[in-house]
Amino acid sequence: MKEWQNEFRAELQQRIIPFWQNLTDEEFGGYYGLLDFDLKLDKKAVKGCILNSRILWFFSSAAMCLGDDALLKNAEHAYRFMLDHCVDGELGGVYWSVNYDGSICDDTKHTYNQAFAIYALAAYARATGKQEPIDLAWKIFDIIEGKCRDQDGYLEAYTRDFKPASNEKLSENGVMATRTMNTLLHVFEGYSGLYQATKDERLAARLREMLEIFESKIYNPELRRQEVFFDGEYNTLIDLHSYGHDIETAWLLDWGCSLLEDEELNARIIPLLTSLAQNVYEKAYHGAGLYNECERGVDDKKRIWWVQAETVVGFMNAWQRNPEQTHFLKTSQEVWGYIKEKVIDPRPGSEWYWAVQDNGQPDATREIVEPWKCPYHNGRMCIEMIRRLEA
Numbered sequence: 001m002k003e004w005q006n007e008f009r010a011e012l013q014q015r016i017i018p019f020w021q022n023l024t025d026e027e028f029g030g031y032y033g034l035l036d037f038d039l040k041l042d043k044k045a046v047k048g049c050i051l052n053s054r055i056l057w058f059f060s061s062a063a064m065c066l067g068d069d070a071l072l073k074n075a076e077h078a079y080r081f082m083l084d085h086c087v088d089g090e091l092g093g094v095y096w097s098v099n100y101d102g103s104i105c106d107d108t109k110h111t112y113n114q115a116f117a118i119y120a121l122a123a124y125a126r127a128t129g130k131q132e133p134i135d136l137a138w139k140i141f142d143i144i145e146g147k148c149r150d151q152d153g154y155l156e157a158y159t160r161d162f163k164p165a166s167n168e169k170l171s172e173n174g175v176m177a178t179r180t181m182n183t184l185l186h187v188f189e190g191y192s193g194l195y196q197a198t199k200d201e202r203l204a205a206r207l208r209e210m211l212e213i214f215e216s217k218i219y220n221p222e223l224r225r226q227e228v229f230f231d232g233e234y235n236t237l238i239d240l241h242s243y244g245h246d247i248e249t250a251w252l253l254d255w256g257c258s259l260l261e262d263e264e265l266n267a268r269i270i271p272l273l274t275s276l277a278q279n280v281y282e283k284a285y286h287g288a289g290l291y292n293e294c295e296r297g298v299d300d301k302k303r304i305w306w307v308q309a310e311t312v313v314g315f316m317n318a319w320q321r322n323p324e325q326t327h328f329l330k331t332s333q334e335v336w337g338y339i340k341e342k343v344i345d346p347r348p349g350s351e352w353y354w355a356v357q358d359n360g361q362p363d364a365t366r367e368i369v370e371p372w373k374c375p376y377h378n379g380r381m382c383i384e385m386i387r388r389l390e391a
Contacts, residue, residue: 008385009386012062013066016351016375019375020055022349025043028100029077029080029084030081036368039349039368045100046106046371047081048096048370049097050096051374052082056079057116057123057124059072060120061127061383063127072128087117087136088160092139094113096113097371107159108160110156110157110183111156112182112186114140114143115144115183115186118137118190118194119190122190122193122198134198137194141191153210154179155179171229173229173295175229175238179232181226185245185248187210188252191210192255204260207260211256214249215268217230217234219276225241226245227240238295239295240296243292244304244306244310246277246279246280247276247311253269254273257270274321281331285335287334288342289335292304301357303342304354304355305343305355305373309339310377310381312336312381339352343356351375353368
């Protein structure tokens with residue numbers, strides 16, 4: 001286990017951290033938004049605000065994990081860019097994206113994006129002890145609660161002044177969703193991070209509410225999976241099994257639920273999360289990484305970078321919850337081996353491929369960095385595994 005931990009520490013310190021440090025934009029702030037497959041950097045590409053939030057979360061969390069305060073300089077760089085350019089100082093909330101120079105590109109206010117800002121700000125506050133990011137996180141919390149939900153849960157996309165907008169950004173597979181599992185998951189994640197930093201009971205109440213929605217609306221007990229896209233009444237819109245989201249949910253909801261320190265709640269929720277992990281193991285793991293998803297009974301066999309990272313953590317968590325089920329530990333180890341062999345890009349100046357085809361070849365059509373390709377999943381995998389392998 002110690003040798004395994006050292007591998008994650010080396011991946012974090014020797015590849016992921018230096019790679020993202022090298023993308024610092026010293027002229028306009030933040031971090032560059034596009035590095036294509038051929039490792040050509042576009043310094044004038046759009047900068048996604050989700051990307052910036054995730055970078056802020058990453059450097060803050062890496063600093064705490066490694067006890068390396070030098071990384072707070074990188075976190076501060078992302079934080080300043082968030083304050084100066086990503087946050088709407090007039091109407092509140094966080095934009096979807098800005099141009100390379102920090103001017104507004106897409107002023108959509110998406111609930112998903114607000115949640116990631118909270119997640120990042122809470123981590124930065126924990127890493128630095130500063131109150132300012134907590135104050136901003138609460139302002140965004142108030143926006144989500146006041147403008148981005150109804151009596152039945154969280155909604156999705158809004159205009160700059162918070163009028164309902166079409167949800168193309170978080171809808172896929174030919175449907176247009178009023179609610180998504182993905183947004184709910186990451187609101188839960190953001191609120192969990194802020195609860196970890198504050199222990200405020202307002203957050204505890206919302207976390208319990210979201211766990212109830214997961215239990216009664218999102219989780220499908222017959223199929224042992226989450227449904228993904230919904231109309232306003234939580235009717236599912238498509239036969240889709242998102243393997244990556246299910247294994248991510250299996251440990252993220254466990255984390256947030258455990259923060260509440262409620263034995264009765266844990267007794268209800270944890271078995272459902274173990275069921276998610278077991279079903280993913282049975283359906284999506286075939287000895288060489290984890291498939292992406294299954295739509296209408298047809299598997300997408302690409303091995304997406306973030307799905308592999310979440311698989312390592314998700315199965316490790318399932319084994320820690322169920323030590324007798326050693327196949328979870330074995331799979332976590334095997335997927336890490338697959339990542340090292342196929343997903344990590346060995347070229348100097350690169351990081352991880354976006355995806356690997358079923359034949360083991362990298363997908364040369366996808367970028368190494370773009371608004372969704374970030375250090376959040378693989379960096380968090382390293383941080384989580386270092387922590388979990390400490391004993």
